Amino acid sequence: MKRYNPSEIEPKWQQRWDETKLYAARDDDPRDKFYYLVEFPYPSGDGLHVGHVRSYTALDIMARYKRMQGYNVLYPIGYDEFGLPTENYAIKHKIAPQAATARNVATFERQLRALGLGFDWDRQVHTSDPKYYRWTQWIFLQLYKRGLAYQAELPINWCPFEKTGLANEEVVNGVHERCGTPVEKKLLKQWVLRITRYADRLAEDLKTVDYLDRISSQQINWIGRSEGAEIEFTVGGEHETKDSLKFTPELTRLIQAGTKTSTIRLEPKQLVEGDYAKLITRISKDEVQAFAVAKITRVETAKLKDVPLEQEGHEPYASQDEKLKDFQKFYGTTVTDETEFTTYHFEVVAPIVTVYTTRPDTLAGATFLVLAPEHAAVRTITTADQRAEVEAYLKKTQSESEVARQETDRPKTGVWTGAIAKNPITGRDMPIWVADYVLASYGTGAIMAVPAHDERDFAFAKAMNQQFLEAEGPEYLASRPAPYITIAPVIEPIAGTPHGDDHEKEAIVAVVHNPKTNETLLLDWGPRHSNWGGMLFIGGGVEPGEDLVKAAEREIAEETGYTRVKFVRQTEVPVNNYYYSNVKHRHDKARMYGLLFELVDETQVATNMDEGEKNKFTVTWVPDDEVFSTVNDGGHEIIYRMLMREEAFPGEGVLIHSGQFDGLVGIEAKRAITKWLFDQGIGRGATKYKLRDWIFSRQHYWGEPIPIVHCAVCGAVPVPEDRLPVELPAVKSYEPTDTGESPLAAIADWVNITCPQCDGPAKRETDTMPNWAGSSWYWLRYTDPHNDMVFADSAKLAYWTPVDLYNGGMEHTTLHLLYSRFWHKFLYDEGLVPTPEPYARRRSHGMILGPDNVKMSKSRGNVINPDKVVDEYGADTLRLYEMFMGPFDEQTAWSDERLNGVSRFLYRVWTLAQDLLAAPGATTAAPSGDQGAFEAEIDRAVHKTLKKVHHDIEGMQFNTAVSAFMELINTLTKAETKARLLLPESAGLRQRSLRTLVLMLAPFAPHVAEELWHDLGESDSVHVAGWPQYDPELIKDDIVTIVVQVNGKVRANILATPETTEAELTELARADANVVKYLEGATIVKTIVVPRKLVNFVVKP
């Protein structure tokens, strides 16, 4: 018999498939298309990983399956070649990165081919090929043209080990995600991509695509949209401002640095001497921020040509022409030398601090402001008295590493700046603090602190007050001067659900504690229902005018008989509790104050309850540590928390102490206060995102050069598109520098160039792009990989995109996946791609762990090398095993034993097939009735498998598809079955069963299937054969097992035909001996019959 030898058949067929270009996708094809995409590999020196195999095999199966179904399938591959690991490898081995890449890519391609993966090899893309990165640079220039790529001097994340800047997404817990080095902050001029402009759409459009839940939620989480309000606080004074004066960032900085007087030129405004104006600066297209109030001291009007060349906050202009250009840049091209400008001389009278909050409803409870240490206003607002202390604090926070600052649970620290603002609702003073628990990078870098309703502010207030008291002594407590922080509750909690007709009353909740036994008194009202019953404290109404403590003492005595109790404390605010009164039988709303009592002694008198209350509850003592888990009423739980724990109440509720806003709840309160702020001209609704702009510069050699030229005269000038690509020069040394400058900067004859605009001397940008650049559009290039005219032909894009299914690792969810969606959306806005989203469906394969159930790593030595597995078992075994391991999207550990099990399966397939092939041919005898039944049974098994495999491939449940194969093989190889299959009269059955088996196995184990297919006498490839349709008629069972239950418990199995009627089934079931036993002496209340499945008798004794 022909032996199964994978090392022989696999290379043979791989070569044949390659020669016949079996997997070439056709661009001009009337058939429907499918575009399957896997994340192209980074060709590291380690070679292919078993994780790649899992992903690539799964989509290979789907691609082959769709091809067999007659679709035009695109399943491409390429290499993501730029990046630091290759650069480091090259430096270490003293070879060019280009050479290292070429070598690694060759290894990858060999490995991919050895797995029998059906990629369209002619479409391979290489991101470090100038023919490819020419278009990466081209897309960058389009971004630049639209203002989505800009340069900014930013304190960026700097990895001191790899000596490069990093994107936010590459920093995990304060360390660089790739090398684990603690990240430092470094101030560098950077290229940045304005991904934040797409934040909303990146989140919103997730609704239009089919991504795994955990992928879209992770992206939404990362984008971190939040709705709230910006509120302006004027420091140390109030002034009626008439208008605003817009500033350049340079002037803004100057004033923030402490310059008190300045001038600004603007087109005429209605401001006169003595007016107050708000100074604003533009942050982005639709975002401005106020930063100070200024008093106009003098107003002059002059034509631009008469404006002097020297101006405050500016380098002096070299010429009249240069001055004009600059003004045009700022005020628009309608400006000429004759345009009249009004010059305002002013004096800064009060800095403005703008804060961002998601809780404008708590504004009245804001008792102080906090600025991040990096906030520009810190310098201007700090008073002389506090300067030394503030400086010291700023120094201290600067010296702390990012890692330390990111630790949670660290004690709150901060310093008062000496400055005061006013709360716009209450008019109370709000000391302004600097503290590092406020992040400069989020919102406006400043917050209004509401200690009563925010945990962090609460912790800060506690810590600062403590410090203050220790320093100043308790006598200060009485007067509580400036920096002492007041904790002012402005929200009453709500529990339960209003019914509209709720009967309102004032009430108390008495918590009685017995200090001797450490137990607390509870009333057990029976089983808890939706809004009544359960375990509660003592509750009761308050008579009009009655003292709360008196009322509580009365209720304690009435309901429990205890009279000797001592009042300890009460809650500051009541809880609005909506509940159902089981005593009065109506919906009640109680404004409940919590009161804590201690039991003095156990003296008890007779209880004195209302008629309605009698026998409704029992009194129980519960150990203190079980009280929280025992009380099961929302309102009572809140009361208990407020009494026992010192903490903020962060929930929403009814506003109090908020002036005109009292009584408003939740979202209504937020809206009302936001609107009021807007009307007052001191605030507005605002949306903020956690997502930051994408730091796009890398100070390294091995990346796409950023196609920009810096000219002394023209500034940053894009390299003209017809001069792309800007190729990487050959250099001797690839080492990164310590200065934050790319090694490219050292290559004088590359760097020095003439300006494309003015032909003057200029220098090239020496930063390169991050390795995420090339992968941000590669799926588009696959549709037209050799085009020299455009990045991809629009007709081809229209045919192939969007990608129907994109599979890749979870680790790319907030990196590559987000970046590529951003680029795609931009290209869509430019009319360059046909769809707003690149990928219709995104799935993620689970990680393959080492045999020891931990992540594979070289240092652990638990890495499985796919080459070795292919050598020992063959590619088909590896493919099939990785599909069989477990659910595709869940992580699972490698197991050699199970691999072996799959290998055994393939041997069994092979042996069975060879046996069937060698069996004697057909006889002329017509099949007997018995033979017909046998054939029906085998056909049924085959077609059931076919149906399941079809279903499982569509649903990416590859593990159960493989199980189905195994089951079928088990059925077919059963001694008796197999013997009959080999008989001459089974020749036809044998033939068609084997054909179908081979066809359905083809996507999974392409080599074995191909070999057997040819053994069956076929000359074309099995992979271009049509996918077999299952026949629903053949699947129908002639006999079904009916489960008979009595009261839901299985008591018998009976056999019946699918056509047996319900009545017949019931009769058959009742006749079964075992069922009879259970029905004896009982009455059948109900009979449930599920056709073809079950009969259930519901009986009563």
Added chain:
RNA sequence: GCGGAUGUGGUGGAAUGGUAGACACGCUAGCCUUAGGAGCUAGUGGGGCAACCCGUGAAGGUUCGAGUCCUUUCAUCCGCACCA
């Protein structure tokens, strides 16, 4: 803390609300032998001699019937995290 997911034999894992544990690994016993990374047969959730009983993290609920649906809760994993 927020968001997401997952809890089923000794193990990986199956189960459109209808016989829980398919398939595979491992294990036990036996057979066979052209000693192979074999193959074949039988068994393998727990308890019980048996009839039967119990069993899908826990507790409730809906249902004739729940691993599956609902509520509460616990545990584990992943992501984010002083994001105001």
